[in-house]
Amino acid sequence: MKAINFSLPDQNNKIHSFVDYQGKWIVLYFYPKDDTPGCTKEACGFRDAFTIYKEKEIIVLGVSKDSTESHKNFADKYKLNFPLLSDIKGDLIRDYKAQGGFFTKRITYLIDPQGEIVKIYNKVDPLLHAPEILKDIDSLAKT
Numbered sequence: 001m002k003a004i005n006f007s008l009p010d011q012n013n014k015i016h017s018f019v020d021y022q023g024k025w026i027v028l029y030f031y032p033k034d035d036t037p038g039c040t041k042e043a044c045g046f047r048d049a050f051t052i053y054k055e056k057e058i059i060v061l062g063v064s065k066d067s068t069e070s071h072k073n074f075a076d077k078y079k080l081n082f083p084l085l086s087d088i089k090g091d092l093i094r095d096y097k098a099q100g101g102f103f104t105k106r107i108t109y110l111i112d113p114q115g116e117i118v119k120i121y122n123k124v125d126p127l128l129h130a131p132e133i134l135k136d137i138d139s140l141a142k143t
Contacts, residue, residue, distance in 0.1 A: 003028075003111045004095045008063070010083035011071035016061065018115075025058040025141075026111040027133055029124075030098035034066045034074035034084075038106065042126035043080055049130040050081045058137060063087050064104050110136065 003026070007017040018026075027046075031039045046053070046060050053060055060082040066074070071084040087093050090104075098105045108121040110133060118140055121129070 001117045003109070003115050003117055004092070006085075006092045006095075008085040008087055008092060009068050010085055011068055011075045011080075013068055014083070016083055016085060021059045022115060023113050025056070025113060025137055027053075027058060027060045027108060028063065028096070028111060029061070029106075029108040029129075030063045030093060030096060030104050031106055032100075032103035033064060034070045035077065038126045039064075040074075040078060042106070042124065042129055043074070043084075044078055045127060045130035046082060047078065047080050049134065052134060053082075053130075056134075056137070058134075061085055063092060063098075065090055065093065108133070110140075112140065 003018060005018045007015055009015055031042060033039055043062060062084040065087055068086045071086055075084055093099050093104050096109060098107045106124045108124060109117050110119040112118045119136060
């Protein structure tokens with residue numbers, strides 16, 4: 001299944017589009033709300049593994065309905081080193097079937113360098129998610 005294009009602002013109001021990252025692995029993770037316990041654990045897991053992600057040229061993009069200002073506060077508070085995309089209208093969240101009532105579902109899409117969704121994580125353990133994805137990419141890259 002092909003990844004769906006998007007164009008959304010991050011915590012610094014920089015616009016990110018899917019086409020900006022063609023040819024790279026993309027971790028597109030959706031989460032319910034900035035600065036809540038599970039979302040903080042998940043984001044900090046990506047932050048702590050970011051050096052490895054960067055070395056492997058893997059792009060990490062977090063997405064929620066929170067505003068760019070909320071994302072900025074969250075990113076600054078926890079020194080997050082990757083983009084948090086603001087999908088206030090919920091279009092991308094809907095496109096990726098991450099809507100879950102008032103809050104966004106915790107779901108991640110792993111997209112390969114050809115733009116194909118190669119894995120969907122419907123059950124996410126916020127503490128183990130970042131290393132789990134690295135392991136999966138290593139496996140998939142070998143095949």
